[in-house]
Amino acid sequence: PLNFTTTPPTPATFNQVLRGCRRPQPKRKPESPAMSETHNPCMKGVCLKVFVMAPKKPNSAERKVARVRLSSEKVVTAYIPGEGHNVQQHSVVLVRGGRSQDCPGxxxxxxxxxxxxxGVPNRSTSRSKYGTKKPKKGI
Incomplete structure (x- = not known):
């Protein structure tokens, strides 16, 4: 059984009302809009362009990204995780949501x-995230 409180809820104070507590809160924007519009966990797409990008201020690197046209005709920029990749123009790829924290857009x-x-070759940890098969045991 749930624990119901016996005390009645306190009404909003005058200052809370002035600050706008009775106005509905704004809805949160989706992190990955093209996915949430169609309610898909992932979508197929075709690479239009593969390039490197510089991350935001405190970090310094070359992040590998691809411009992808999704099956819904939307064009998005997607991050390529892991070391090394074989993506080129016209590659058919699977895109999931989730932003890259230090790459704008x-x-x-x-x-x-x-x-x-x-998958990422010679990967031993977190293999499921990088599409790597379990290594064969040496005899």
């Missing part, structure tokens, strides 16, 4: 080991 990830994008 990158709100999607490519799924490694699906369709034309291969």
């Amino acid at each position: 990158v709100k999607y990830h490519l799924i490694r080991g699906a369709l034309d994008l291969g």
